Amino acid sequence: MAKPQRLALFDLDHTLIPFDSGREWLQFLADRYAVPEDAPRRYLDACRRYVAGRVGLEALHRAVVCPPGAQAQALFSTWRRDFEAEMARRVPRSTLALVQRHRDAGDLCAIVTATSRLVAEPFARVFGVAQLLATEPHRAGDGSLSGDIQGEPCHREHKVAHVRRWLAAQGLALQDFERSWFYSDAAGDLPLLEAVTDPVAVRPDDKLRAVARERDWQVLGIADVAF
Structure with missing residues (x-):
């Protein structure tokens, strides 16, 4: 099978949604x-x-995965299906179309997000993106969520490491692609934005907007990605 020639990576929060x-x-x-x-x-x-800068990503992860009590674990599958259906109605058509254009072009696509996999998976399904690189929640021996993170969070410079490991498992590397995109809203994603051929700032924060202007990166605003 021929290797894909182009790669499209997408941040999730405040980028695709x-x-x-x-x-x-x-x-x-x-x-x-x-x-x-x-x-x-x-x-x-x-x-x-x-x-x-007063707490790390671990605090946010713990806040997301820990609140449901043990008695609620059995309902997780049902809740996540219902959550997916509810969120599908709120995903912008513009970003659905953006992802679909890359998929139709035969580009290898992945969502790369600091969000816990627990929350990000429903969105990946809505966007039709099979490859999801996310922060992995740690599970205790009984399968319950401990609140900790398994391995490195998919965050800042670690996003690049996650992408490289994922590609290496397929016998690929970032430099193998003729073109590679990463869409993001945040300056915290600069390490991965700098690693692709086509960095795209989507409604960027002030720091990323300044970097994008200085380096002549593509910037998508409200008119381009109509949320």
Whole structure:
């Protein structure tokens, strides 16, 4: 089988979707009384502390995967199916079309996100992207979520390592592709943006916008990706 000649990588939160998937997952659970009513607010507080540099990604991951009690674990599969159906109605048609254009062109596609796999998988299915590189939740011996992260988070410079390992498992490397794209909104993703031939800033934060302008990278704004 011929190797793909082009690669398209996509960040998830605030890139393919115009919201924070972890917060939406917790709100979904709170609406079903599966987590405390204030779980989404406490998660957003953790996000603010993370942005301020007071906590690491581990705190956000723990806030997302830990709230449901042990008695709720049996309902996870049903909840995730319902969550996927609800989120499918909120995914922008513009980003669905963007991903579909790459798929139709025969490009190798993957979502590369710091979000926990627990939350990101439903979105990957909505976008029809089989390859998902995400932060892996650690499970205890009984299969329950411990709140810890398994291995390196799929975050910042670790995103590049995740991508390289995934490609190497297929006998591929980033330099094998004639063209490679990574779409992201955040300056934290600069290591992977710098590793591809075609970095694309999607509604970027201020730091990424400045870098994109300086380096003449493509920038997609609200008019281009109409959320």
